[in-house]
Structures are given as C-alpha cells and as structure tokens.
Amino acid sequence: MTAVNPGATSASAEDPEAHPRRWWVLALLSGLAFMILLDMTVVNVALPLIQDGLGFSESGLTWVVSGYVLAAGGLLLLGGRLADVFGRRRLLLTGVVVFAVSSAVCGAAVSPGMMIAGRFAQGIAEAIAAPASLGLIALLFTDPKERAKALGIWGGLVALGGTLGYVISGVLTNLTTWRWIFFINLPVAVVVLLILPRLVAESRMVREKDHRLDVAGAITSTAGLVAVVYGLLQAAEHPWGSAAVVLPLAAGGCLLAATVVVERRAKNPLVPLDFFANRTRSVINVVSLFFMAAFISYTFMLTLFEQRVLGYSSLVSGLAWLPLGIAIGTGIGLGSTLTPRIGVRAVTSAGFVGAGVGLLLTSMIDIDASYPGGILPGMIVFGVFAGATMPAATTAALHGVTVQDSGLASGVQNTMQQVGGALGLAVLVTLALRHAGDAMRHGVPPEIAMTAGYVMAFRVGAALLVLGGVLILALFERVNPELRDPTSEITQTTPRA
Structure with missing residues (x-):
C-alpha cells in the first residue's frame, strides 16, 4: 500500500520527506477529532431537556446516544477502507460536511424521529472522518518519534473531548438551550473545510484490479445491530414474548448471521475471521463489550438520576462529572506505569474488577443521596480503575498483530467499544425501566421506583465488569507488556481503520 501525496515533497530541517505544515495540520485534525468525540458525550447532560423538548419516551431517549454509536461503530471499518481507496482528504472533507449538516438537523429537531x-448521520460522519484523519497523521509524520508525539497529542485531545463533553453541555444548556450543543459544531466545520484543502494534498492507496469494498458486510452488521437494539428497547414497554420484541430480535439475529456468511465469502472482508484466532485479542474484544456497556449506561443513568431525582440543574450536573475525567486521567497514568512492571493481564483484570467495585459503590444511592457521600466515592473508584485498563487493553488488542494489521486491530477494538455502548444501553436501560415499572404498579412512588431501577442496572453493570476481569485472568495468553508500537514502522501506510 503506497500513498500519493505530492504536497509532502517540500523539505524540512528535520526530515526531508516531512510535510512542512504538518503541525498545523495536526492542530486542525486534533480540533476536528475533539469536536466529533465531544458530540458523543455532549448530549448526556442535556438528555432530560431533550426529552422534555421533543417528547421522547424513557426508552426512546436512549436512541439519542445509541443512534450515534451504532452508526459510528458499525461503519468504522468500512470508513477506513473507503479512505484507503478514494483518498483520505476527500473522505475527511466528506465526513465534515455530513457532520455539519447532521449537527444542524439535530439542533433544529422538532420531533424524536x-x-x-x-x-445516526453524525455517527456515519465519524465513521467516515475518523479513520481518514488518523491516516493523514500517519502519512504526514514520517519520523517515528514525531509520529508517536503527534498521535499522543491527537489521542489526548480526543480523550479530553470525551471528558469535557459533560461540562460543555452543562454550560451551553444553562446559558442558552440544548440546541446549541449541536449548532456549535457548524463554525468548526466551516473552518476545517476552508483551511484543510490549503494545507494538505490528497493521499490514497493505489487501486488494485480485484479490490472490492465489503459494503454488504458493513450494511448487514449495522442493520442487524440496530434491529437487536430496537428489539431490546421494545422490551421496556412490551412483554418479552410479544411480536414487537421477538420480530426485531429475530431479524437482527438473521442479519448478524448473514454477516458471518458474507465475511467468509468476501475477497476483501472488513474483518477476516481468522483475525479472531488469537485468544487474547478475542477475549479483549469480547470484554470490551462489557466495559462499554457498563460505562455508557453508568453515565446515561446517573445523569438522569441527578437531574430527575436529585433536582440538579444542567450546569451542576455537568460540573459534577469533572472528577470522573480527573480520575480516568489518573488511572491512565497508573496503568501506563504498572503495565510494564506487572503485565497486561494483571493490570487489565484488576482494572475491570476495580471498576466493578466503583459501580457497586454507586449502587448504594437513594433519593436522599448527597454528591460527596453518595455519588463521588463510586465515581472516583470507577474512574481510576477504568482508566487503568485503557493502555493495557490497547496493548492486548494489538497482541500478535503485524504492522500491516495494527490499524485493523485498533479499528476492531473501537468498533466493539461502540457496539458495547449501544447494546449496554439497550439491555441495562430496559432492565431499569421494567424494574421501575413493576415497582410503580405496586404503589411505589415514581422517584423511588426509578432510583431502584438505576440501582439494579448499576449492579448488573458491576457484575459484567467483574465477569470481564475473571475472563481476562483465566483466558489471556502471556502478553509482552513492552509490545512495540506498531506505528513505529509505518511509512507511507495508513491504518485500515
């Protein structure tokens, strides 16, 4: 795979092949990545206001989060392949246009639909833009040390976007309306569209005669996941044996089974099935489903609890999430330090179990819970241990991969995380709503019933995390904690996703 990048021929003092404006491009791409990931979390604090403004049901509200992560996760690998074939700059600019238009649609929304x-369109935009953005960084920074620094800056700003989404959402909704959490994307998109074409030339993979895109695999997998999530959410309002639940679940199962058939027969599958032959990679991708199911459901339901039960304003609720970001950052530092010393398996397993303990502490809440005594202890424990798993889990996801497949491995892990968030919301929110509904039918006041539903969901999430920790401890192969960074040997090559 080679790159066509005539704009990268200017000499540089450090590296004659380095792009002379690469740091400016990095700043622009990092800002774009920050904005895109921000929109995955920025809605959380505004969810109660969006629900009131558009008339969402309790289960329907989950689609505001699930729609995004399902589209982004389901199409991420296809987005990486499209960038390889049609050009990274072209795909990136296309993704920015789609993101701007879809942000305007969200901000102007007058109905749940x-x-x-x-x-969903915002998620598609991320699936198009994110792989192309990362691929451009890998191409522009030809020196391994510079590339590592650039990817660190890019990843740090992306992580910061995920944390600051809660705070920015609280501030914007408090000062204006919830609609501005979407409209604020428009000027950023315009800046990228105006400046990026002036800074970087096109780059793409040279086409092969038999190169085909696995569009069928992407469509069947994404549609199958949407159908499964829809069926699970229908169970919040209908009996498990009803047609409203069974039919979409069955359709989703059939579509996912069709995905396996398509991937077996495709000449260029999105994910070759033999990729999962490595036990450690398979286990970490499975338990990533558990991790994100617990994580996304935790932030979703705790936000509703704070505003609906405890009466927090959107601003207070947004600021209340700051300790989580600090705790995750602390945990990432601890995990990075401990992994070379005690190993990937020990750090990842302990992180999962510790995060589960944090959720158990959170499940002690009641309608009179205080922030310092009821919410904060569990948040700190959960954040530190969850953060500690992140660098070790990434190492495990890259276990045994070649340089060529490092992008595929990273893309599969990201996809599983997105899918896990959507499935976790569908399952845990449904369980919480059914539990609350049963309690209310027995005369329990709504606030107490809903709190009991959240508590049960937190405990199920904790159980998933502990189970994940046990599976890691039992099934991981021996992973070298000093695994080389696969990007260090990538020259004129981009990850597949």
Whole structure:
C-alpha cells in the first residue's frame, strides 16, 4: 500500500520527506477529532431537556446516544477502507460536511424521529472522518518519534473531548438551550473545510484490479445491530414474548448471521475471521463489550438520576462529572506505569474488577443521596480503575498483530467499544425501566421506583465488569507488556481503520 501525496515533497530541517505544515495540520485534525468525540458525550447532560423538548419516551431517549454509536461503530471499518481507496482528504472533507449538516438537523429537531436521524448521520460522519484523519497523521509524520508525539497529542485531545463533553453541555444548556450543543459544531466545520484543502494534498492507496469494498458486510452488521437494539428497547414497554420484541430480535439475529456468511465469502472482508484466532485479542474484544456497556449506561443513568431525582440543574450536573475525567486521567497514568512492571493481564483484570467495585459503590444511592457521600466515592473508584485498563487493553488488542494489521486491530477494538455502548444501553436501560415499572404498579412512588431501577442496572453493570476481569485472568495468553508500537514502522501506510 503506497500513498500519493505530492504536497509532502517540500523539505524540512528535520526530515526531508516531512510535510512542512504538518503541525498545523495536526492542530486542525486534533480540533476536528475533539469536536466529533465531544458530540458523543455532549448530549448526556442535556438528555432530560431533550426529552422534555421533543417528547421522547424513557426508552426512546436512549436512541439519542445509541443512534450515534451504532452508526459510528458499525461503519468504522468500512470508513477506513473507503479512505484507503478514494483518498483520505476527500473522505475527511466528506465526513465534515455530513457532520455539519447532521449537527444542524439535530439542533433544529422538532420531533424524536428528526433527532434520531440526525444522530445516526453524525455517527456515519465519524465513521467516515475518523479513520481518514488518523491516516493523514500517519502519512504526514514520517519520523517515528514525531509520529508517536503527534498521535499522543491527537489521542489526548480526543480523550479530553470525551471528558469535557459533560461540562460543555452543562454550560451551553444553562446559558442558552440544548440546541446549541449541536449548532456549535457548524463554525468548526466551516473552518476545517476552508483551511484543510490549503494545507494538505490528497493521499490514497493505489487501486488494485480485484479490490472490492465489503459494503454488504458493513450494511448487514449495522442493520442487524440496530434491529437487536430496537428489539431490546421494545422490551421496556412490551412483554418479552410479544411480536414487537421477538420480530426485531429475530431479524437482527438473521442479519448478524448473514454477516458471518458474507465475511467468509468476501475477497476483501472488513474483518477476516481468522483475525479472531488469537485468544487474547478475542477475549479483549469480547470484554470490551462489557466495559462499554457498563460505562455508557453508568453515565446515561446517573445523569438522569441527578437531574430527575436529585433536582440538579444542567450546569451542576455537568460540573459534577469533572472528577470522573480527573480520575480516568489518573488511572491512565497508573496503568501506563504498572503495565510494564506487572503485565497486561494483571493490570487489565484488576482494572475491570476495580471498576466493578466503583459501580457497586454507586449502587448504594437513594433519593436522599448527597454528591460527596453518595455519588463521588463510586465515581472516583470507577474512574481510576477504568482508566487503568485503557493502555493495557490497547496493548492486548494489538497482541500478535503485524504492522500491516495494527490499524485493523485498533479499528476492531473501537468498533466493539461502540457496539458495547449501544447494546449496554439497550439491555441495562430496559432492565431499569421494567424494574421501575413493576415497582410503580405496586404503589411505589415514581422517584423511588426509578432510583431502584438505576440501582439494579448499576449492579448488573458491576457484575459484567467483574465477569470481564475473571475472563481476562483465566483466558489471556502471556502478553509482552513492552509490545512495540506498531506505528513505529509505518511509512507511507495508513491504518485500515
């Protein structure tokens, strides 16, 4: 795989092949990545206001989050392949246009359907833009040390976007309306569209005669996941044996089974099935489903608890998430330090179990819970241990891969995380709503019933994390904690996703 990048021929003092404006491009791409990931989390604090403004049901509200992560996760690998074939700059600019238009649709939404459509489109935009953005960084920074620094800056700003989303959402909704959490994307998109074409030339993979895109695999897998999530959410309002639940679940199962058939027969599958022959990679991708199911459901339901039960304003609720970001950052530092010393398996397993303990502490809340005594202890424990798993889990996801497949491995892990968040919301929110509904039918006041539903969901999430920790401890192969960074040997090559 080679790159066509005539804009990268200017000499540099450090490296004659380095792009002379690469740091400016990095700043622009990092800002774009920050904005895109921000929109995955920025809606959380505004969820109660969006629900009131558009008339969402309790289960329907989950689609504001699930629509985004399902589209982004389901199409991420296809987005990486499209960038390889049609050009990274072209795909990136296309993704920015789609993101701007879909953000405008979300901000102007007058119905639940319009909001959900906009969120799905935002997820598609991320699937198009994110792999192309990362691929451009890998191409522009030809020196391994510079590339590592650039990817660190890019990843740090992306992580910061995930944390600051809660705070920015609280501030914007408090000062204006929830609609501005979407409209604020428009000027950023315009800046990228105006400046990026002036800074970087096109780059793409040279086409092969038999090169084909596995569009069928992407469509069947994404549609199958959407159908499964829809069926699970229907169970919040209908009996498990009803047609409203069984039919979409069955359709989703059939589509996912069709995905396996398509991937077996495809000449260029999105994910070759033999990729999962490595036990450690398979286990970490499975338990990533558990991790994100617990994580996304935790932030979703705790936000509703704070605003619906405890009466927090959107601003207070947004600021209340700051300790989580600090705790995750602390945990990432601890995990990075401990992994070379005690190993990937020990750090990842302990991180999962510790995060589960944090959720158990959170499950002690009641309608009179205080922030310092009821919410904060579990948040700190959860954040530190969850953060500690992140660098070790990434190492495990890259276990045994070649340089050529490092992008595929990273893309598969990201996909599983997105899918895990959507499935976790569907399952845990459904369990919480059914539990609350049963309690209310027995005369329990709504606030107490809903709190009991959240508590049960937190405990199920904790159980998933502990189970993940046990599976890691039992099934991981011996992983070298000093695994080389696969990007260090990538020259004029981009990850597949």
